[in-house]
Amino acid sequence: MNYYWVMNLPSSIKGKNVLITGGLGFIGSNLTHKCLELGAKVTIYDCLDPRSGGNMNNLGNIKSDIITILNDIRNFEGISSAILNKDILFNCAAYTSHPGAMKEPLIDIDVNCKGVINVLEAARRFNPEIKIVHVGTSTQIGKMQFDFVDEKHPEFPLDLYSANKSVSEKYVLIYGSAYKMDTTVIRLGNNYGPRSNIKNPDFGFVNYFIGLALQNKEITIFGNGNQFRNFSYVDDSILALIEAAQNEHANGKVFFAVANEQTTVAEIGEQIVKNIGGKLKFVPWPKERKVIEIGDAVISNEKIKKVLNWEPKTGLEEGLLKTKIYFSDKKKYYLD
Numbered sequence: 001m002n003y004y005w006v007m008n009l010p011s012s013i014k015g016k017n018v019l020i021t022g023g024l025g026f027i028g029s030n031l032t033h034k035c036l037e038l039g040a041k042v043t044i045y046d047c048l049d050p051r052s053g054g055n056m057n058n059l060g061n062i063k064s065d066i067i068t069i070l071n072d073i074r075n076f077e078g079i080s081s082a083i084l085n086k087d088i089l090f091n092c093a094a095y096t097s098h099p100g101a102m103k104e105p106l107i108d109i110d111v112n113c114k115g116v117i118n119v120l121e122a123a124r125r126f127n128p129e130i131k132i133v134h135v136g137t138s139t140q141i142g143k144m145q146f147d148f149v150d151e152k153h154p155e156f157p158l159d160l161y162s163a164n165k166s167v168s169e170k171y172v173l174i175y176g177s178a179y180k181m182d183t184t185v186i187r188l189g190n191n192y193g194p195r196s197n198i199k200n201p202d203f204g205f206v207n208y209f210i211g212l213a214l215q216n217k218e219i220t221i222f223g224n225g226n227q228f229r230n231f232s233y234v235d236d237s238i239l240a241l242i243e244a245a246q247n248e249h250a251n252g253k254v255f256f257a258v259a260n261e262q263t264t265v266a267e268i269g270e271q272i273v274k275n276i277g278g279k280l281k282f283v284p285w286p287k288e289r290k291v292i293e294i295g296d297a298v299i300s301n302e303k304i305k306k307v308l309n310w311e312p313k314t315g316l317e318e319g320l321l322k323t324k325i326y327f328s329d330k331k332k333y334y335l336d
């Protein structure tokens with residue numbers, strides 16, 4: 001397919017009514033801040049699940065500038081009423097722990113599959129014109145079968161969270177094709193940055209490393225850390241979500257929004273130590289982690305660059321320093 005014929009459209013989310021499920025979490029709260037900055041009217045819908053990265057402190061000083069609905073995407077009446085009169089829905093609510101999903105498989109399927117169907121059904125019945133941008137994950141592909149991985153790479157996920165994310169992404173696309181709704185999926189890689197869960201190793205490991213570095217503690221890397229990953233600074237990722245929302249050529253499509261370069265886990269550990277603090281320690285893989293480890297993830301961002309004219313802008317050192325600055329006076333809200 002030739003993607004060159006489409007570029008950014010001169011539309012904007014300014015003045016739009018935006019609903020962000022999971023808006024108290026890492027990705028959703030950064031998105032909330034950016035949407036407000038761009039002049040959108042934002043409503044957050046989030047149940048503040050204690051097993052997630054949801055944190056009221058992520059709102060900082062914008063609490064009174066937005067509407068926050070504390071409710072669950074599994075509550076059909078709740079999400080149906082929240083979706084009314086909205087122009088754009090960013091679906092960032094999810095049960096986001098890979099090991100958590102292995103320990104609590106029924107909760108994961110409940111939130112990440114049934115919850116997504118609930119959101120889609122609410123949109124179909126009560127606001128079918130709404131633009132839906134859903135967040136997928138690069139781990140849906142499982143072990144890499146060729147590089148660079150693109151959107152046509154087969155999906156054989158290795159953990160239940162990734163499997164359920166893979167299925168729910170298909171739901172989003174089915175509602176687009178079967179009901180002619182405007183839906184897009186943006187798959188993200190490993191994100192780091194402000195407002196992340198830096199306390200719990202069961203979420204993104206890079207943010208956990210940053211939390212340890214901020215406390216000048218030892219950072220444990222499993223194995224030799226030689227596996228390549230796509231690490232993205234969160235601001236770049238949320239701009240991909242916003243671009244997908246305002247560009248009609250995103251409809252019906254899946255995109256990887258990942259960094260230009262791959263970095264090994266050991267390298268990111270070294271960069272964190274250099275720019276933030278702590279020290280590295282290499283230990284053997286715990287068995288329960290090894291079985292769900294995907295190995296290298298070398299992913300192409302060519303499609304999103306061509307269709308949406310999106311480009312990651314933040315280098316690793318710059319992103320780590322911005323993250324350090326954000327947390328410097330807020331550690332107590334994230335680590336206590």
Ligand SMILES: NC(=O)c1ccc[n+]([C@@H]2O[C@H](COP(=O)([O-])OP(=O)(O)OC[C@H]3O[C@@H](n4cnc5c(N)ncnc54)[C@H](O)[C@@H]3O)[C@@H](O)[C@H]2O)c1
Pocket residue numbers: 021022023024025026027028045046047048049050052053054055071072073074091092093094095096111115135136137138165187188189190191192197204
């Ligand atoms: N952070 C990453 O590196 C990354 C990478 C790939 C994909 N993603 C995807 O991005 C999205 C957001 O992830 P995140 O990192 O911000 O996670 P997070 O855990 O920080 O945030 C998830 C938010 O969803 C809320 N939530 C959970 N269950 C809910 C429910 N049933 N109803 C309403 N709200 C609920 C939580 O309270 C939390 O605020 C997810 O779909 C995730 O799969 C994230």
